[in-house]
Amino acid sequence: MDIQAACSKAIRMENVVKTYGAGETAVHALKGVSLCVYPGEVVGLVGASGSGKTTLLQCLGAIIDPTSGLIELGGEVIYDNGWKKEDLRALRRDKIGFVFQAAYLIPFLDMLDNVAIMPMLAGKDNDKARARAMELLKVLEVDHRARAKPSELSGGEQQRVAIARALANNPPFILADEPTAPLDSHRSLLVIKLLIELAAQYQTAIIVVTHDDKILPHFKRIYRLRDGIAYEEEGMGRPFDE
C-alpha cells in the first residue's frame, strides 16, 4: 500500500487544539496535536496523568468537539476548524470501535447479544447480527461463554468480549482506553497481542492509550503526550514470544 492510499484510510489529526473553559481559568488540554495511524497499525498513546490522553481519544472518537484543527478518519473529514460532520452517532456506530478500561458490557445482555447489539444498532437483523457475533467470539476464544452474562465471566474474558463488540461492525478504527488496566501482566500481554493480530488481520487502525510499561515495548510506534503536544517515538516492536 503506498503512503497516499494508506493516509486515505488512516486516522489523521492536524494541529488539534482543545481548550476547556475560557479566560484565565481556561485549561488547554491539547495544544496542537498532530498524529497519523495507518491501517493495520497499533499505536501506543502514553503520557502522564492529565496530559490529555483521554481528551485526545474523545476528539478522535467524535465524542467531544475540538476547539480547532483537523480530524480525518479514513480520508473523511469529521472536524475542520469549527466545522463538524453531521450524524456523528452513526459514525461512531459504523466506523469506530471502542474498548475501555473496564469492559462496560451491558449487564442484562448475554455475551452474544453484547456483541450482536452493534450490528443490530446498525440495522442488521437479529439472526445475522448474532451469527457475526458468534464468529467474533470464536476468533477471540470466548464462544463457549456466549450465553453467559457479564457477571459470570472473568475480567479477561469480559475484555475479550468487549474487543469482539468493538470489531462487530468491522470498523476501520479502534480506540482503546487503557484496555489492560484491570488485567494482570499475562492477560495484558494477551490482549495487546490479540489487538495487534486483529489489526493485521482486518487492517484496522488501532490507538491504545496505556500507562502499562510492560506492554509498551510491543508497539512499533508510540505517541507520547506532554503538555498537550504529541511527540512521536519509535517503538521496540518486541515480538510476544520473548
Place this chain on the structure above:
Amino acid sequence: MINLASKEIAHGWVRYVLTGIGLGLLIGVTMIMTGLVRGMMEDALSLARGTYADLWVVQDNTMGPYAETSTLYDDVARSIAGLPGVEEASNVAYLTVQAKHAGKDVRAMVAGFEHGKPGQPPYLIAGRPITKSRYEAIADNKTGFKVGDKINIRRNEYTVVGLTSKMVSSGGDPVIFLAMQDAQEVQFQKDNTSIYNDRNRLAANPKINRPGNSGLLEAVTDMQQSNHKVNAVLVRIQDGHDPEIVAETIRRWKHFEVYTYKQMESILLVKVIANALRQLGMFMVILAVVSTAIIALLIYTMTLGKIKEIAVLKLIGAKNSTIAGMILQEACGLGLIGFLVGKITATILAPLFPKRVEFLVFDSFVIFFITVVICVFASLTGIRAALRVQPASAIGG
C-alpha cells in the same frame, strides 16, 4: 433489534416485580377508593331506585324523605291517587333504628311499605314476601339476619321471613322492610313512660284540661298519640302521562313538594353524599399525585442505576429513541404489574370493607388508562436523565 427493556427486566425480574407489587398495593388502595365512591353512589340510589316510583310527594319545603325529615298524613296517598295521570300512590315511612338480634345491635333503616304498591321490596333472594299484616320483616342480607330470625325493633319483635340484597340507605345502612302499620308504630309510637308523662303534662295544662270540657283533653291526647303519619307518598304515573305535569298538579292543588326520579337522584348524589364523595375524591387525587411521584422516583432511580450502560449505548451509536423506548417500556411494564396486583388486591380486600365497594369494568379501564398516563409521565424524569448522559462519560478520564 432486540428489546432492551425486556432483557433488562428479565435480568433483574425479582426486584422489578417486587417494585411492581409495591406499586400495585398503592394502585389497589386507589381502586378501593374508587370502588367506595362507586359503592356509595350505588347505595345512595338503591333504595330510591328499588321503589320503582315516578314521583316522590313530600312535606312542602323539604327535600325528604332521604335528605330531610318529611311528615305527611297517611290519607294524603288516597287524595293523590285520584288525580289524573296517577296509576297508583302509596305511603312509605323511613327511619334509622338499632335492630336487636341475639344480643347484638345492627344499625338499619326501617322502610314501611304497602303491599303490592311502590316502595315494597323489589325482589327477594331468600324466603317469602310478607303475608301477615303485622310483625313480619324482610331484611337485607347485609344485616346478617337469616330467614326465621326474631329481631327486636323498639317495642316489638318481628320475624324475618325474607331477604333482599343490596337494599341500603344513602348512608349504607341495610334496609329492613316492615308493613306500613308496623313501620308507623316504630316511628311514631312512644314508649309507655313517655306516653304516661305526656298524658300527665297535658292533664296539668289548665288551657287544655278545663273544667267542664273534658273532651278537649281527650282529643289532644289522641292527636298526640296518633300513628297515622308517613314520610312520603310514592306515585306511579299512568303510561302516556308526563311526570312533570302530574308533579306540577300535585304542587299546585295539594301544596306538597314533589320530586321526579331525576330530581331525587340529583338530591341524593349532590346533597346527601356530596361531601363524602368530595372527601374520597380528594384522597384519590392525593393518591394519584403520590403514585406519580413514587413511580417517577422509581424510574429515575432505575435510570441512575444504569447511567454507565446508557453512556456506553450512546457511545456505540444507540439512538436516543432506543434508550427512551427502553425506559418508557420499563415504566409501562411497572404500571401493568401494578395495575394487575392492584386489581387483585382490591378484589380480595373489597368484601372486608363494611361499606359496599363496587367495581365497574368501565372504572377499571379508566384506572388502567390513568396508570399508563402516570407511568408515561413519570418515565419522562428518567428519560430526561438518560438523554442528558454524555457518551463521553463512558470513558474514564
